[in-house]
Amino acid sequence: MFEKIHHIGIAVENLEDSMKFYENTFNFKIQFIEELKENKVKVASFKIGDVNIELLEPLTDDSPIKSFLNKRGEGIQHIAFLVKDIYKTLEELKEKGVSLIDEKPRYGSHNTKIAFIHPKSTFGVLIELVEE
């Protein structure tokens, strides 16, 4: 069903501070910084092998990242898996009774299609599906 881990999303209070830490301490190179207005998040992306690490700062007070930070503080917010056909995967998951946040994909960073699976179905892990 999943091709590989596409990226890991880390919720942060301050993108600048966290970027500086990851760059200076781990010598990570930023690949891109992007504001995703629809998802109410600002993303800074680094690559390790073929997995991306995304630092996520909320753009607004009603951002899902903001509510995550309020509830659980900074840390790993979601894991994203690459899929070949996001429509087909969502259909399969629905048939299996998995609780979906997005029944239809929306646009993610770099023109990807993304959809989220509800953590109540996955033992507490927010899982994102990504189709490139």
Ligand code: ZN
């Ligand atoms: Zn993501």
